[in-house]
Amino acid sequence: MSVAPEEFTRTMARVPGPVVVVTTVDRTGRRWGFTASSFSSLSIAPPLVLVCLGKSASTHAAFASADYFMINVLAEGQADIARRFACSGADRFAAGDTLPMELGLPGVPDAAARVACSMDRVVDGGDHSVLIGRVEAAFAGEDAPLVYCDRSFQRPEALEVAR
Numbered sequence: 421m422s423v424a425p426e427e428f429t430r431t432m433a434r435v436p437g438p439v440v441v442v443t444t445v446d447r448t449g450r451r452w453g454f455t456a457s458s459f460s461s462l463s464i465a466p467p468l469v470l471v472c473l474g475k476s477a478s479t480h481a482a483f484a485s486a487d488y489f490m491i492n493v494l495a496e497g498q499a500d501i502a503r504r505f506a507c508s509g510a511d512r513f514a515a516g517d518t519l520p521m522e523l524g525l526p527g528v529p530d531a532a533a534r535v536a537c538s539m540d541r542v543v544d545g546g547d548h549s550v551l552i553g554r555v556e557a558a559f560a561g562e563d564a565p566l567v568y569c570d571r572s573f574q575r576p577e578a579l580e581v582a583r
């Protein structure tokens with residue numbers, strides 16, 4: 421017996437997460453990207469991070485075979501970019517949100533942080549693949565990060581300091 425899908429997703433929606441846009445460029449020069457909240461650091465030595473991508477996503481084949489990818493941690497004012505990179509069927513790069521940055525990968529200027537990775541491993545995770553990246557370059561910005569919780573975008577300022 422396992423938890424009902426609705427109960428599982430409702431429960432996990434209560435867990436705050438970062439909002440990132442993951443990008444790569446394939447061998448033909450085509451750019452790919454998707455919005456994710458399943459981003460986490462994994463290891464310090466070696467420096468590894470992970471992000472999970474649904475196997476049915478239109479971007480899955482491109483990322484599963486990518487040699488490099490970029491994690492853009494969006495800042496509090498960048499929810500529009502998150503919506504664009506989650507939108508099906510549209511050219512997510514048409515609005516010009518990204519520029520070539522670390523390792524030449526598409527980066528979001530003024531992101532809260534950026535982490536440029538080489539692909540370490542792609543691990544099976546049920547209906548998702550876990551993309552494990554070795555961090556080759558990192559940038560920490562000044563702006564507060566955007567947060568996703570209870571199925572909505574939130575600003576960290578809305579949270580009170582815990583006692």
Ligand SMILES: Cc1cc2nc3c(=O)[nH]c(=O)nc-3n(C[C@H](O)[C@H](O)[C@H](O)COP(=O)(O)O)c2cc1C
Pocket residue numbers: 439454455456457458459472473474476477478479502503505506507508509568
């Ligand atoms: C805030 C937010 C977080 C998301 N997190 C993930 C995620 O961690 N993994 C994932 O595969 N898709 C995630 N998605 C959905 C993808 O951005 C995208 O919509 C999905 O891959 C379907 O895209 P497709 O049209 O390319 O198939 C998230 C969407 C939003 C708005």
